[in-house]
Amino acid sequence: MPPKKQVQEEKILLGRPGNNLKSGIVGLANVGKSTLFQAITKSNLGNPANFPYATIDPEEARVIVPDERFDWLCEKFKPKSKVPANLTVYDIAGLTRGASTGAGLGNAFLSHIRAVDAIFQVVRCFDDAEIIHVEGDVNPTRDLEIIADELRLKDIEFVEKALENQKRKTRVGGQSLEVKKAREEEATIEKILALLNEGKDVRKGDWSPKEVEVINSLLLLTAKPVVYLVNLSERDFIRKKNKHLPKVAEWIATHAKGDPVIPISVSYEERLTQFETEEESLEEQKRVGANSCIPKLIVTMRKVLNLGSFFTVGSDEVRQWTIRNGTKAPQAAGVIHTDFEKTFIQAIVYNFTVLKELGDEAEVKAKGKVMTKGKDYVVEDGDILLIKAGAAKG
Numbered sequence: 001m002p003p004k005k006q007v008q009e010e011k012i013l014l015g016r017p018g019n020n021l022k023s024g025i026v027g028l029a030n031v032g033k034s035t036l037f038q039a040i041t042k043s044n045l046g047n048p049a050n051f052p053y054a055t056i057d058p059e060e061a062r063v064i065v066p067d068e069r070f071d072w073l074c075e076k077f078k079p080k081s082k083v084p085a086n087l088t089v090y091d092i093a094g095l096t097r098g099a100s101t102g103a104g105l106g107n108a109f110l111s112h113i114r115a116v117d118a119i120f121q122v123v124r125c126f127d128d129a130e131i132i133h134v135e136g137d138v139n140p141t142r143d144l145e146i147i148a149d150e151l152r153l154k155d156i157e158f159v160e161k162a163l164e165n166q167k168r169k170t171r172v173g174g175q176s177l178e179v180k181k182a183r184e185e186e187a188t189i190e191k192i193l194a195l196l197n198e199g200k201d202v203r204k205g206d207w208s209p210k211e212v213e214v215i216n217s218l219l220l221l222t223a224k225p226v227v228y229l230v231n232l233s234e235r236d237f238i239r240k241k242n243k244h245l246p247k248v249a250e251w252i253a254t255h256a257k258g259d260p261v262i263p264i265s266v267s268y269e270e271r272l273t274q275f276e277t278e279e280e281s282l283e284e285q286k287r288v289g290a291n292s293c294i295p296k297l298i299v300t301m302r303k304v305l306n307l308g309s310f311f312t313v314g315s316d317e318v319r320q321w322t323i324r325n326g327t328k329a330p331q332a333a334g335v336i337h338t339d340f341e342k343t344f345i346q347a348i349v350y351n352f353t354v355l356k357e358l359g360d361e362a363e364v365k366a367k368g369k370v371m372t373k374g375k376d377y378v379v380e381d382g383d384i385l386l387i388k389a390g391a392a393k394g
């Protein structure tokens with residue numbers, strides 16, 4: 001039997017479009033968020049010797065995205081200027097139970113989460129009598145539950161309001177296109193509400209592209225991707241063992257299947273930032289037999305945000321650019337310069353894998369691996385591009 005013809009629907013990603021996406025560190029009060037944030041900004045990714053950026057303000061940092069391909073390209077082209085990709089990280093104040101109804105920093109806190117595109121959720125798996133836990137004792141699954149509930153309750157409140165507004169639009173009746181569309185949207189909003197009321201997060205739902213558009217317009221908290229960071233003692237981190245970890249893994253498998261979980265020791269990371277040089281820090285990591293998690297955390301965040309990279313190379317500049325998965329050549333060109341999107345002519349493309357394999361650009365050309373692509377080309381992670389664009393119209 002021949003395969004059924006399928007209408008190829010354009011895939012739409014949950015979340016804000018664009019490439020300048022932001023992540024925020026979230027957790028209950030006193031789980032080590034600010035300490036982690038400091039460790040990130042003081043690490044060689046947040047405070048690199050050769051690049052002119054670091055912490056933007058006390059709550060916002062721009063961190064380099066570590067990428068061996070970029071390092072290799074810089075080594076190869078020895079450019080005057082090297083521009084790596086970056087990720088923005090926010091330190092968001094601690095959440096307390098009841099935030100959705102205004103407790104603690106309440107709504108201010110939740111609006112900070114609304115402003116980021118993805119969440120690092122810090123979970124405390126560390127017993128320390130000296131540090132007072134807001135809920136009395138260390139119980140990571142209860143903490144996970146509290147945060148999940150608060151975010152979901154806030155979404156429910158928001159979606160209920162949206163539904164009310166939508167009903168005002170459909171109440172007029174009739175068969176106009178506008179009303180039909182409003183009715184479809186209303187059905188989607190009801191579906192979202194039902195899912196939330198079942199105790200599920202919006203990002204775990206199965207949505208059509210049209211539904212995704214409605215979800216994206218609502219800026220829901222539980223639609224944002226999450227990377228779980230489990231804060232361990234240095235000792236547990238190094239021996240890769242902690243009595244709470246299996247329960248945490250189980251909770252995440254049940255409530256947030258597929259979301260990445262990264263064990264981290266905030267105090268170890270902080271200690272590593274206290275070395276004068278990167279070499280000394282690396283030596284210490286080698287000595288104790290455990291690597292810093294900060295590079296992994298940044299790379300994982302990029303992945304859950306569906307961000308990939310293309311490169312532009314040359315003796316003047318090697319630069320890593322950020323695009324969302326599925327971006328076509330003209331939009332990728334638009335990341336380099338807004339005008340290029342409109343005046344795009346073609347992209348000259350080869351990729352990192354081919355370059356590394358063949359050794360240099362001349363060889364890539366000689367082997368016929370350089371391609372010319374038009375406006376429908378979907379840029380792949382690792383592509384090396386040269387954009388041809390016309391003169392900007394005045």
Ligand SMILES: Nc1nc2c(ncn2[C@@H]2O[C@H](COP(=O)(O)OP(=O)(O)OP(=O)(O)O)[C@@H](O)[C@H]2O)c(=O)[nH]1
Pocket residue numbers: 027028029030031032033034035036092093094095131266267268270
């Ligand atoms: N001894 C010790 N104390 C730490 C360590 N990490 C954090 N603390 C202490 O734990 C408390 C809370 O740490 P923070 O990183 O500020 O916690 P937070 O999650 O940002 O808390 P919020 O202020 O609610 O955002 C502070 O008193 C820190 O000094 C650590 O590695 N060792």
Ligand SMILES: *[C@@H]1O[C@H](CO)[C@@H](O)[C@H](O)[C@H]1NC(C)=O
Pocket residue numbers: 019020021053083084085086087322
């Ligand atoms: C950081 O990355 C964003 C895109 O993700 C880009 O627009 C911005 O120019 C970059 N900043 C620096 C300083 O490289």
Ligand SMILES: *[C@@H]1O[C@H](CO)[C@@H](O)[C@H](O)[C@H]1NC(C)=O
Pocket residue numbers: 030031032124126128131231232233234264265266267268
């Ligand atoms: C996070 O874990 C570290 C151990 O890595 C611990 O020293 C610190 O106290 C923890 N933070 C809090 C506030 O629990």
Ligand SMILES: *[C@@H]1O[C@H](CO)[C@@H](O)[C@H](O)[C@H]1NC(C)=O
Pocket residue numbers: 306307308325326381
């Ligand atoms: C982009 O998405 C496609 C299909 O969804 C997937 O196969 C591919 O690995 C993704 N690429 C990146 C860089 O995430």
Ligand SMILES: *[C@@H]1O[C@H](CO)[C@@H](O)[C@H](O)[C@H]1NC(C)=O
Pocket residue numbers: 350351353354369380381382
């Ligand atoms: C790189 O390009 C070659 C052809 O030039 C292609 O076969 C290969 O799949 C590409 N690799 C990636 C990772 O895009």
